[in-house]
Amino acid sequence: MGMNLNLKATELRLGLPGSEEHEKQLPSSTSRSNKRASPEVSEDSRTSNGKSSLLGSRNCVRDDAPPTKTQVVGWPPIQSYRKNNMQVKRDEGDNGGVYVKVSVDGAPYLRKIDLKVYKSYPELLKALETMFKLTIGNYCEREGYNGSDYAPTYEDKDGDWMLVGDVPWEMFVCSCKRLRIMKGSEARGLSCL
Amino acid sequence: MIEDPVYQMSEDDDRSPPLDLGGPASVTESSNKTRNCTGVSGSGSSPIEFQAQYPDQVLENVLENVLYFLTSRRDRSAASLVCKSWLHAEALTRSDLFIGNCYAVSPQRVTARFTRVRSVSIKGKPRFADFNLMPPNWGAHFTPWVAAMATAYPWLEKVYLKRMSVSDDDLAHLADSFPGFKELVLVCCEGFGTSGLAVVASKCRQLRVLDLIESEVTDDDVDWISFFPESQIYLESLIFDCVECHVNFDALERLVARSPSLKKLRLNRLVSIGQLYRLMIRAPQLTHLGTGSFSTSAEVMAQGEQEPDYVSALAAAFAACKSLVCLSGFREILTDYLPAIYPVCANITSLNFSYANINAEQLKSVICHCHKLQIFWVLDSICDEGLQAVAATCKELRELRVFPVDAREDIEGPVSEVGLQAISEGCRNLRSILYFCQRMTNAAVIAMSRNCPDLVVFRLCIMGRRRPDHLTNEPMDEGFGAIVRNCKKLTRLATSGLLTDKAFSYIGEYGKLLRTLSVAFAGDSDMGLKYLLEGCPKLQKLEIRDSPFGDAALLSGLHHYYNMRFLWMSSCRVSRRGCREVARAMPRMVVEVMKNDLEEEVMADYVEILYMYRSLEGPRDDTPKFVEIL
Numbered sequence: 001m002g003m004n005l006n007l008k009a010t011e012l013r014l015g016l017p018g019s020e021e022h023e024k025q026l027p028s029s030t031s032r033s034n035k036r037a038s039p040e041v042s043e044d045s046r047t048s049n050g051k052s053s054l055l056g057s058r059n060c061v062r063d064d065a066p067p068t069k070t071q072v073v074g075w076p077p078i079q080s081y082r083k084n085n086m087q088v089k090r091d092e093g094d095n096g097g098v099y100v101k102v103s104v105d106g107a108p109y110l111r112k113i114d115l116k117v118y119k120s121y122p123e124l125l126k127a128l129e130t131m132f133k134l135t136i137g138n139y140c141e142r143e144g145y146n147g148s149d150y151a152p153t154y155e156d157k158d159g160d161w162m163l164v165g166d167v168p169w170e171m172f173v174c175s176c177k178r179l180r181i182m183k184g185s186e187a188r189g190l191s192c193l
Numbered sequence: 194m195i196e197d198p199v200y201q202m203s204e205d206d207d208r209s210p211p212l213d214l215g216g217p218a219s220v221t222e223s224s225n226k227t228r229n230c231t232g233v234s235g236s237g238s239s240p241i242e243f244q245a246q247y248p249d250q251v252l253e254n255v256l257e258n259v260l261y262f263l264t265s266r267r268d269r270s271a272a273s274l275v276c277k278s279w280l281h282a283e284a285l286t287r288s289d290l291f292i293g294n295c296y297a298v299s300p301q302r303v304t305a306r307f308t309r310v311r312s313v314s315i316k317g318k319p320r321f322a323d324f325n326l327m328p329p330n331w332g333a334h335f336t337p338w339v340a341a342m343a344t345a346y347p348w349l350e351k352v353y354l355k356r357m358s359v360s361d362d363d364l365a366h367l368a369d370s371f372p373g374f375k376e377l378v379l380v381c382c383e384g385f386g387t388s389g390l391a392v393v394a395s396k397c398r399q400l401r402v403l404d405l406i407e408s409e410v411t412d413d414d415v416d417w418i419s420f421f422p423e424s425q426i427y428l429e430s431l432i433f434d435c436v437e438c439h440v441n442f443d444a445l446e447r448l449v450a451r452s453p454s455l456k457k458l459r460l461n462r463l464v465s466i467g468q469l470y471r472l473m474i475r476a477p478q479l480t481h482l483g484t485g486s487f488s489t490s491a492e493v494m495a496q497g498e499q500e501p502d503y504v505s506a507l508a509a510a511f512a513a514c515k516s517l518v519c520l521s522g523f524r525e526i527l528t529d530y531l532p533a534i535y536p537v538c539a540n541i542t543s544l545n546f547s548y549a550n551i552n553a554e555q556l557k558s559v560i561c562h563c564h565k566l567q568i569f570w571v572l573d574s575i576c577d578e579g580l581q582a583v584a585a586t587c588k589e590l591r592e593l594r595v596f597p598v599d600a601r602e603d604i605e606g607p608v609s610e611v612g613l614q615a616i617s618e619g620c621r622n623l624r625s626i627l628y629f630c631q632r633m634t635n636a637a638v639i640a641m642s643r644n645c646p647d648l649v650v651f652r653l654c655i656m657g658r659r660r661p662d663h664l665t666n667e668p669m670d671e672g673f674g675a676i677v678r679n680c681k682k683l684t685r686l687a688t689s690g691l692l693t694d695k696a697f698s699y700i701g702e703y704g705k706l707l708r709t710l711s712v713a714f715a716g717d718s719d720m721g722l723k724y725l726l727e728g729c730p731k732l733q734k735l736e737i738r739d740s741p742f743g744d745a746a747l748l749s750g751l752h753h754y755y756n757m758r759f760l761w762m763s764s765c766r767v768s769r770r771g772c773r774e775v776a777r778a779m780p781r782m783v784v785e786v787m788k789n790d791l792e793e794e795v796m797a798d799y800v801e802i803l804y805m806y807r808s809l810e811g812p813r814d815d816t817p818k819f820v821e822i823l
Contacts, residue, residue: 072658073324073325073326073789074321074324074325074326074738075324075602075656075658075713075714076597076600076602076629076654076656077323077324077654077711077713078324078596078597078600078629079323079324079381079407080323080324080325081407081409081435082547082596083600085462085524085548086548086550086598086599086600174552174554
């Protein structure tokens with residue numbers, strides 16, 4: 001006895017028998033235009049319907065359609081204005097203050113980057129290297145950034161200047177307020193610590 | 194947006210029995226008859242100044258005076274069913290009208306029966322329309338209502354509409370017809386734009402309240418705020434946080450400055466923090482504030498200027514708002530500014546952070562001050578850790594809503610049973626919860642049922658469809674069963690996760706006060722729905738999607754459907770034949786059958802969407818093409 005019902009196998013769904021099932025939520029149509037929703041806009045989010053509990057093989061109208069991800073309309077039940085607002089923020093990338101200023105010693109002006117765009121330190125450092133046309137080198141725990149005149153540092157929530165790379169990435173993203181790429185003797189001084 | 198408790202009450206207080214389905218006889222006629230039958234009461238001599246009246250007339254006057262004090266809808270409906278003269282007296286003294294389903298009764302019938310109405314509330318579309326489960330333009334038009342009321346209720350003061358389709362013409366008609374109009378509240382409405390708002394602003398000279406909540410407002414390029422005349426100095430509430438176009442800030446500032454009675458002001462996300470500051474210093478008397486973006490404007494950001502230090506100035510402005518109890522907005526929050534709200538935290542009872550993507554640390558810095566908090570809406574970005582902080586401080590919490598930042602199904606998810614458990618342990622006075630999560634356990638739900646026995650509303654949304662308890666891999670039956678068993682005041686329930694028919698047998702057995710139930714992707718067979726229809730005598734609103742309930746289950750509820758406001762079933766297993774049978778058996782039910790996807794061909798007998806409701810009027814005459822009434 002027990003709950004080995006394998007409901008998925010007996011589930012009646014729309015689609016050709018044996019078709020692979022990828023159930024993904026379609027990202028909500030992010031028309032920020034507050035013009036009345038046109039039928040096309042609403043259609044987008046309701047394409048090949050996810051009537052996932054239904055007629056199954058009896059309804060083979062979509063013979064020509066490739067096995068699709070079953071997109072489920074209106075699930076999870078979040079009202080569209082709420083979804084659109086979160087989408088807006090994702091698009092603008094301007095939430096939680098992860099745009100940080102980046103200064104490089106000797107450069108005439110600062111830049112701003114969005115830390116959320118990067119998933120790890122190597123990605124971030126590569127982007128900085130490209131942006132400022134310099135080499136930062138590799139991080140090592142003992143000696144910081146060796147083999148380079150530059151060292152990336154950041155100001156954390158407490159106002160202290162820290163070496164980039166010591167803490168886990170997520171913690172860094174949360175606590176980093178601005179970046180400063182140090183150069184020359186100051187940087188070398190760090191690596192001697 | 195925080196639902197004003199008054200509106201919330203309208204939702205929960207809907208206990209009115211069905212309108213007298215026997216067909217009302219002409220009310221005037223019957224009361225005349227009564228008078229004629231009695232003749233003069235001639236006992237003894239009466240002083241000249243006191244005219245002896247027919248005894249029934251006296252009774253009716255007494256009744257009217259008494260009924261004047263009766264405000265509960267349920268009591269009024271009960272009173273009106275006593276006899277014809279009570280029906281008449283009650284109809285004369287009812288000043289607040291509540292229409293739970295705009296198609297249950299016609300404007301003509303309503304205006305004929307109730308002649309002295311000052312305030313009207315009308316609800317239209319079913320709730321699942323919010324989630325695109327139904328094509329647009331289904332109906333719920335305000336037009337016939339405003340037309341009927343324009344002639345019948347010249348003294349109308351207040352209109353509250355929820356999920357109605359309201360056009361600019363409707364708003365113009367309203368503005369033209371009611372010289373004493375004071376309050377307009379539109380919740381989840383659409384069909385109008387800034388031009389309609391402009392007409393209301395300029396013509397409703399007595400306007401006190403203009404509240405636009407979660408409504409879609411088209412941008413007609415009309416500067417509606419400027420249409421409030423200089424003589425408009427009585428405004429008490431202005432809520433426009435859902436309006437997605439810029440408002441003329443100078444005009445808004447002048448309006449706020451000349452409105453000393455303004456208590457509620459909720460700005461839209463296009464108002465910057467600098468503008469917020471300027472408004473706040475003009476309105477320290479505010480009790481409800483929606484902060485708008487709570488961020489600097491785009492131009493300032495682009496120039497990379499050092500943002501002026503608004504924090505201390507803003508904190509002072511907040512500190513000056515000694516009456517502030519309800520705070521919302523934070524639409525694009527710059528967390529550096531969060532400390533500005535610390536001065537009001539100790540007093541606020543309602544906080545809406547549901548647009549603020551803040552983490553646990555940032556939340557903690559605020560919530561640690563919020564000892565009086567009763568209503569809290571937040572994003573799951575605060576994680577279980579944030580919820581633990583809420584549980585530690587907010588001992589008076591009555592309502593919690595946790596929304597997902599990322600509403601997809603197969604992701605990790607930052608809140609879980611850990612947060613729910615913590616809330617249940619810390620917030621024993623909880624009445625209402627809406628919780629979106631990716632994983633949950635029966636144990637945590639059971640714990641909540643024990644720790645929070647006063648729960649009235651329990652809505653759990655495990656976003657992955659049919660997800661079991663993620664620790665035991667069992668269905669969520671026991672958790673929901675415990676909720677209905679232990680929370681004896683429960684009136685609203687929304688289920689999710691893997692549920693077998695057993696869960697529904699629990700609900701049917703214990704959910705005796707349940708009025709509203711939402712079911713999605715749940716159950717094994719017809720028995721599930723049968724348990725509900727046979728077991729829950731108070732059930733009024735039942736919405737079901739993607740569950741394996743068919744005709745047999747549908748037909749097992751015939752004894753109950755007249756007591757309900759509506760039944761919604763989409764992507765279930767009901768057929769046209771079954772729906773037609775219901776329509777035949779119940780002449781006062783309107784049985785609407787709809788297709789959501791207009792392109793797709795479906796089997797002839799299959800019903801994609803069933804929406805049925807009781808009505809005194811029979812099939813409506815404004816059905817769009819995709820609706821068929823059986």
